Amino acid sequence: MNPNTLPSYLDQSEPVKARFDKINQRETILEVRDLGKRFRTPQGEVEALRGINFSVRRREFVCVIGPSGCGKSTLIRILAGLENHSSGDVLLDDKPVKGPGQDRGMVFQGYSLFPWLTVKQNVMFGPKIKGHGKDEAERDARTWLELVGLEKFADAYPHQLSGGMRQRVAIARALVNQPRILLMDEPFGALDAQTRSKMQSHLIDIWKNIDITVLFITHDLDEAIYLADRILVLKAHPGEVQEVIEVPVPRPRSPGQFNTPEFLATKARLEQLIHPAPASEPEDEQAAQPQMIRFTNVADNVE
Amino acid sequence: MSLIANLPSVDSEMRKRTLLAIGSFLLPLLVWCLVSYVPFIWHPKVEVTDPGGVDYFQVGMLVDKSQFEDETAFTREERLPPPAGKPANPIYLPAPHEVAKAFYTGFAKQPVQKDAPWLHESLWHSIQIIFWGFLISSLIGVPLGILAGTYSTFARLSEPFIEYFRYLPAPAFGALAVAILGIYDGPKIAIIVIGTLFQQVLIIANTTRKLEATIIEAARTLGTRGVKLLTKVVVPGILPDLYRDQRILLGWAWTYLIVAELIGTSSGITFYITQQARYQHFDNVYAAIMIIGIIGFGTDLILGRLSRSLFPWDRTQDRR
Ligand SMILES: Nc1ncnc2c1ncn2[C@@H]1O[C@H](COP(=O)(O)OP(=O)(O)OP(=O)(O)O)[C@@H](O)[C@H]1O
Numbered sequence A: 001m002n003p004n005t006l007p008s009y010l011d012q013s014e015p016v017k018a019r020f021d022k023i024n025q026r027e028t029i030l031e032v033r034d035l036g037k038r039f040r041t042p043q044g045e046v047e048a049l050r051g052i053n054f055s056v057r058r059r060e061f062v063c064v065i066g067p068s069g070c071g072k073s074t075l076i077r078i079l080a081g082l083e084n085h086s087s088g089d090v091l092l093d094d095k096p097v098k099g100p101g102q103d104r105g106m107v108f109q110g111y112s113l114f115p116w117l118t119v120k121q122n123v124m125f126g127p128k129i130k131g132h133g134k135d136e137a138e139r140d141a142r143t144w145l146e147l148v149g150l151e152k153f154a155d156a157y158p159h160q161l162s163g164g165m166r167q168r169v170a171i172a173r174a175l176v177n178q179p180r181i182l183l184m185d186e187p188f189g190a191l192d193a194q195t196r197s198k199m200q201s202h203l204i205d206i207w208k209n210i211d212i213t214v215l216f217i218t219h220d221l222d223e224a225i226y227l228a229d230r231i232l233v234l235k236a237h238p239g240e241v242q243e244v245i246e247v248p249v250p251r252p253r254s255p256g257q258f259n260t261p262e263f264l265a266t267k268a269r270l271e272q273l274i275h276p277a278p279a280s281e282p283e284d285e286q287a288a289q290p291q292m293i294r295f296t297n298v299a300d301n302v303e
Numbered sequence B: 001m002s003l004i005a006n007l008p009s010v011d012s013e014m015r016k017r018t019l020l021a022i023g024s025f026l027l028p029l030l031v032w033c034l035v036s037y038v039p040f041i042w043h044p045k046v047e048v049t050d051p052g053g054v055d056y057f058q059v060g061m062l063v064d065k066s067q068f069e070d071e072t073a074f075t076r077e078e079r080l081p082p083p084a085g086k087p088a089n090p091i092y093l094p095a096p097h098e099v100a101k102a103f104y105t106g107f108a109k110q111p112v113q114k115d116a117p118w119l120h121e122s123l124w125h126s127i128q129i130i131f132w133g134f135l136i137s138s139l140i141g142v143p144l145g146i147l148a149g150t151y152s153t154f155a156r157l158s159e160p161f162i163e164y165f166r167y168l169p170a171p172a173f174g175a176l177a178v179a180i181l182g183i184y185d186g187p188k189i190a191i192i193v194i195g196t197l198f199q200q201v202l203i204i205a206n207t208t209r210k211l212e213a214t215i216i217e218a219a220r221t222l223g224t225r226g227v228k229l230l231t232k233v234v235v236p237g238i239l240p241d242l243y244r245d246q247r248i249l250l251g252w253a254w255t256y257l258i259v260a261e262l263i264g265t266s267s268g269i270t271f272y273i274t275q276q277a278r279y280q281h282f283d284n285v286y287a288a289i290m291i292i293g294i295i296g297f298g299t300d301l302i303l304g305r306l307s308r309s310l311f312p313w314d315r316t317q318d319r320r
């Protein structure tokens, strides 16, 4: 479709506008104020994040998107309490975040399940740490496994599951603690396209049915638009918020919406922000262009 | 699980593996048999069966082939009856059947020398030394290693000294150990502890450090802190690898045994071997050396099998 015929991504239909009004009336769960992060490395200081400001309302679905190395993981790790920040504030329910805690659930990109525990025991881990009895923890675990559709695999070990199933266990394991916010760092990044789209729909279903706020990192534009209420677009070197986009695609979402004008308009805008004109590609990436050496017979051509 | 479709190939794969494993033992045995039973391969000696006219020859005596030929030529010149003999290997290379017999007699018959220990008595003594040495070393080394692998401050405090100490050869502490612990089993156990402990701390610290960082981070986001992080996450997370390390370290402990047993009053299997070698009973020597191997290898095999049922989640086992 010709981008000129697209509506502006800023145009919101009535229902979408009403929805954002409703969201904005809800209380703020997470607030990030002027957040900065510098890493000290042997090569000197790296400024990973600078002046990040945003807030997330209750039961909002926020995606964070940006080029590789822009500090998405750093940001979410700070929110999770796994990393200290250098400046600014992170407030969860108006209280500053200090270290990791059960009020923030996290799903990692890599498989972070405990390999020595069965699926059920993995989900029971949080409640048991909290001091719940075995029976109570087991009951909770069953409930959440049912919610992610894995009750049949309760006694399997993680290595016996597919990638998608493992991530569903990871989601159940995080949600069983009933966190205020679920932090997800490219949770479906390692999955094949089909599993991935199933997982996206599944995540939306979960989110619709329980009181949970989601902050979701991805570098897949379609995924971000399909899932999010708002998209936080970061730029790299240093990581800064470029724009916060309110997704104009109405809910309920379905994969059929990938070709609607609102969807395409939003995508065009994201592409513009994330992949600007090639001239501005950072120098080091061009320098990294490999020099190809021919390892095959000169006459043995594949193209 | 639903591996049923793969079962036949898994089965034949296992059979092939077993056959190869047996083959890896049969091959050296075959070489030994060839060298022992086929006269023209080596047999540099001649075993005298009839001294003939050579006055210093005796039945059963082993002489060099060239010497035997010289003497035969000499008797021919002197018109004396020629000596007779058959090709033989040196005394230090007994044939398989002789070692097999020694194996049996070592357990079943009173030793030829009086006061000499039976093979199994020597062996049992050695096993006890290893057991206590390894147990004491592990009781100290495993916790230290896990602590050093988990807390970098602890590692920086302990590891430089341990790195230094592990270069001091354990046998060098023999005399010291005897002075402190007496001449019986104390110093022997001490040598095994000194030989094993320092490597153990470093190896286990390394294994602990290799635990996936995401696993620990996941546990922290689930609310795990402090000691619970150690007991509920680090220890179970490294357990299969820790077990593997311990198996390897146990093998090393055996290598220190031989030195340890020469310290103070010599004892155990080493004493048995040196005694038998002194009387040139090399068949017994071989039998004793082999039984060390059998016990070491057997223990490891059993421990390996055990690990499959102990750690059903451990994927690295599938790759063996
Ligand atoms: N522990 C660290 N020490 C030093 N520099 C770091 C560290 N972690 C991240 N960085 C730097 O901070 C920047 C942001 O990294 P981060 O992993 O957050 O990016 P990202 O947006 O998650 O990238 P990707 O999309 O590839 O996952 C990078 O330049 C990286 O080199």
Ligand SMILES: [Mg+2]
Pocket: A072, A073, A074
């Ligand atoms: Mg990342």
